[in-house]
Amino acid sequence: MKKTKTPHAARIRRHRRVRRKLSGTAERPRLAVFRSLKHIYAQVIDDSSGHTLAAASDLEADLRSQRDGKNKAQVAELVGEAIARKALERGIKSVVFDRGGFKYHGRVKALAEAARKARGRVLDRALAVGIIDAETAQAARREQVPQSRRPFPSLAPHLADRLRARTPDAPQIITTIDSSLQAKLEDLARHAAMSAGPQSSVGLMVADHRNGEVLASVGSAGYAADARQGYVDMTQASRSPGSTLKPLIYGLAFDLGLGHPDTLIQDRPTAFGAYVPQNFDGHFRGPVRLRGALQQSLNIPAVKLTDAIGPARLIGAMGRAGVTPRLPGDAPPGLAIALGGL
Template identity: 50%
Template sequence: MTVAKKHRWLLAAGIVVLLCGGMVLSAVLVDRAYPPPLPDARSLSVEVTDRDGALLRVFANRQGRWRLRPDLETLDAEFTSLLIAYEDKRFWSHHGVDPLAMVRAFAQMVANGRIVSGGSTITMQLARLLEPRPSRSLGAKLRQMARAIQLERRLSKDEILAWYLTLAPYGGNLEGVRAASLAYFGKEPVSLNLQQAAMLVALPQSPESRRPDRHAQAARSASLRVLERAAMKGLIDRGEVTRVSGLEFSVRRRPLPAFAAHLAERARAAAPHRLSHSTRLSRTAQRNLEVVAADAARRLGRRLSVAIVMADSRDGSILAQVGSAGYFNGRHAGWIDMSRASRSPGSTLKPFIYGLAFDEGLVMPETLIADRPANFSGYRPRNFDMQFQGDVSIRRALQMSLNVPAVRLLVAVGPARLSAILRGSGMRYALPASADRPGLSIGLGGIGTRLVDLVQLYTVLAASDGRPKALSNGIDPASVPGSANAPLSGVARWHLRDILSDLPAPAGSQQLGIAYKTGTSYGYRDAWSVGFDGRFVVGVWIGRPDNSAVPGLTGLNAAAPVLFEAFARSGYDIAPFRPPPAGAVRLARSALPESMRRFRSFEERLQQAPSGEAAPQIAYPPSGAHVALSRSTDGRYRPLIVKLQGGRPPFRWLANGRPAGHAVRRRDWQWVPDGPGDARISVIDAAGRSVGVEIVVE
């Protein structure tokens, strides 16, 4: 080193020592009078996350900037090491100002007559971000030094590093390493590769001239300089520099996550001061089903919208809630959340009419029922195709979604019973303005309900115990079941699953092993399809948000293919159905009791009963009773004595929907349960009248 150069370094060192000492003294003296500006969390972007903490949607802050706070514990360790080595190698030991770095910077300035390197620590850079000053004068640098010392007195090193990585500029309106990593690489900074980490270290020094989406070569060169310095300091092998320099470098700016847009908007509106909102959605399912909805809308037509809801019947979580074919899609009125719009559900409620009829002992799947023109006190339902099938089995009637058989059964069980099941399952619905109580039209969609409520209802069929779960997405008020009990017996639910899973897949779709039902509202306004496997329920609605008719739109040709695509692309495997419960078997029509081979209306059965004859009633056990039975030495339950009053003998007894032996004339019956749990005991008298009770065997 020459004498002149040595003198310059000594002069620089002396000046810096005096400056640093003065900065420390002045920072301490004016600390209270002139406190530094501190980071404000209110300036951050609002985040909406899924059940695992993954980002669903990010909102720009009030200044229109994407500003996300990183989690240092999950930040890529290689990125942090590169950053400290490149920007501030003594970051963890200095107190805001690094005298050695300042000596080097001041000596370079004296030698070159201009500022070559700033010698700024990360803390000083944070001070500049918090208190921006356009000039790079000596006075501005001294102020940064004083502010850095003040910040070190108030914030921990981790807090300083986290705020620097939150506020550092990364080009355009991107601030912070998380926003940059998501925008440039489409992922969180926890999983950066070496090339990406180096680029994000270099970018804040010149965020506009090194923007990788606009100035790829400048960004590439800067990132290689970061790696060269890291190799010189032994942080990485030099071979890594060679390897990275040979990699292709192509970066485009991506939009930040904007999934579940409707739900995210409601979350922010409900709690505008919160910076983070956690949902119960699955980002994978939400992302995939949004693609399914958008693809379907493009195929179906310009003004049609698509809504999809997926729920887990085990815990009531809504895993995906797609309100439209695209929130920002004006052609499909995407801003309207059709998953929460009230519409007529068409034939999607029919399975629950049949479930009630199974539980009442009125029919079995192979029972014949008439599909002929009928008049129910002025109500004359007709089938969708205006045709009638004559005598059909209950199984076939439900699979074909025939209207007249469904109404015949609804007359027998009563609209009030169906309404009670809907309410008890937590489904919310609205009657027409002209009706004060449910009528027969409820069975064919004569009510208004939402897709989320329809999915809520069908979780009863998918749940292992048949008990309704309160569906929740974590933001909207949860649906609350009206009852904790299963509204349908296990045998009735199994019959419905057996019938609906036997339907062929819609044209062009692969058979998936799910059960499903379709529905079309009056006037071709709404197309529905709801399906379930052994765990999940998916509901699809298709129509126009303005409620106008779409000629030819049906649940089978429009909604069902989307349902099958949603199951296939949800990201979850199809869950197998559980084994049938005790007493749940397929019986041929010839194996049914004579009185159950053909459905007869109440009037028909009443005509066969003598005038004044009392209808059968099970006197013991009462419905809802918990019966504790003792066991014999071989472990089998001892018989339960069931007592009957009224009715005309002989009597046909059924346990869990399965006939028990031949008809008998006695009014008491000994029943031996197969095991503990819910059970239904029914009896049919010679006039075809039936009655049943539900009990719990303990």
């Protein structure tokens, strides 16, 4: 008696072939499930060899036979059930969803060709209306079509988050950030943090002193670097200003007539009561002009000028400049504020 070929029998034979192939693999294969606009594909892939062991086109057939008259929610449920069933049939415990499946069907090549044709149409239109000349169009056609995805741009993410939170309904936010400078400084911060240690971070801000416009704002060494707490915006975090107050101290001293850039000041060991500041390198220069003391960021001259100005007056000048200093507890301002003791 002649055997009748049925879809069920064909499916059983196919599953037996899959089991034979699976038994000969060194590593556990995976089921890759992916979809296009109209079709759903599934393949059993041996990662150790890169070979496709079986293509489960019956998954699409199963869904096509069941989706008639179903709404989107029901079809979505059927998709989940079908994936689970096929995984169980193949003895695979995990289902991997990724875009990698496209490479097994030549989708990347097809998309690149479509992109090349679309680019050609745009160039033809631009040339026809006079936006570009023939030489520019020809040069553009010679450019190679990208074969991989470009990383999503993420310049100044901390600043972007802050501005978006401030104006959540704004359709567009205009900044003064220089994108080229921002990209260079983010790269610089990333390399500096790597040199400093695995848990170090860096914050940078560049402003135009003529108008106060912020040209670059680097909040950390990496927005997604959890080990460095990269989500913390270092430009907004409370921390010691260090030597950044020295230009303000010297400028205030000049305004008060306590000296000028060529005034000599002694850079030598000096005690201010119990406070005995040191230079960062432990050395002293002796007599030095104020301009040189500021250029070398010497600590002793800065503290001497703060003593002459008065810490309270310096705090007032900082307030007028838009800075709100935070002093520990109710302690009065002391000479240490000259070196960032805030």
